[in-house]
């Protein structure tokens with residue numbers, strides 16, 4: 450009773466309907482089983498297994514020693530904003546630096562979505578998108594884009610989904626959880642629909658852009674005329690293996706960037722000064738290591754896809770980017786994943802967490818040994834599970 454009372458006092462109505470993230474739930478369960486002494490192979494987390502490059506760590510140490518220990522401007526240091534602007538062919542005033550791509554996304558949604566506004570989200574989608582919209586009082590409008598359409602939104606689907614309440618279309622290429630990449634032609638098709646709806650903006654989450662195994666196209670490269678209503682979201686977390694440093698950025702029209710800065714100014718202020726110095730070094734540094742790592746991910750991808758497709762009952766398409774595969778699961782994906790973890794200690798995430806049941810997500814940002822062990826156990830488990 451006491452718990453209920455305090456729960457009622459603490460949680461705001463706008464949190465109703467939010468559930469603990471399935472990825473967090475799985476990770477916690479995996480950690481719990483490990484603590485019990487169980488041998489768990491986690492293939493559930495979207496985090497590079499590589500370390501942050503040494504030269505980035507060196508730059509952070511130099512920055513800390515030389516006084517980069519104070520508040521920075523809310524929007525980020527001018528050095529980092531300028532480097533990001535150069536990266537995207539824009540001006541520093543069109544850039545905001547936040548604590549990860551995630552904060553850029555939540556700031557942007559918080560800064561723009563009014564109660565009842567609709568945000569169109571093609572499914573499968575990264576788990577946080579829909580809940581961010583809900584917290585802001587908006588309505589996530591989920592559009593199913595199954596494997597038969599390469600997990601990508603089609604122009605006619607977009608056309609029939611848009612209403613006068615539509616505020617944003619939220620795109621993610623390369624995609625988490627499918628690795629799908631939109632081609633320039635596919636983006637152009639969507640842009641053509643958007644031209645008929647001038648009040649709708651596009652948030653294009655391109656955090657995995659540097660982890661592409663085929664030609665990557667930014668949404669804006671395909672539709673430069675929509676720059677005044679497009680926010681590009683990216684950062685150093687994935688490609689530079691810097692998830693813990695918490696640096697992401699948004700690039701967009703100055704009025705939108707200003708609104709994001711206003712939200713950030715009243716919440717976290719500027720992000721970590723030392724991390725910003727590190728991200729600057731990353732952007733300005735040699736990228737050979739990135740290419741090398743990308744090649745390693747690509748080899749792992751091929752290996753993982755082949756091993757999964759060899760399991761009768763599983764079909765796995767080849768992802769074009771990021772470090773996930775999203776195979777079909779012929780069983781209830783939630784039950785299957787829970788049982789898989791419980792019985793053979795392999796953690797993967799059910800497709801329902803991404804708005805698409807009937808699949809599961811496996812991250813290949815793990816060592817070959819872990820991937821082999823995890824998929825072999827899965828194959829054995831799968832055989833028994835079918836009987």
Ligand code: PMP
Pocket residue numbers: 495548549550551552575621624625654656684685686692695696697
């Ligand atoms: N967008 C997508 C599609 C992601 O997968 C992630 C991380 N899982 C993020 C954004 C957040 O990135 P960051 O760690 O920079 O906040």
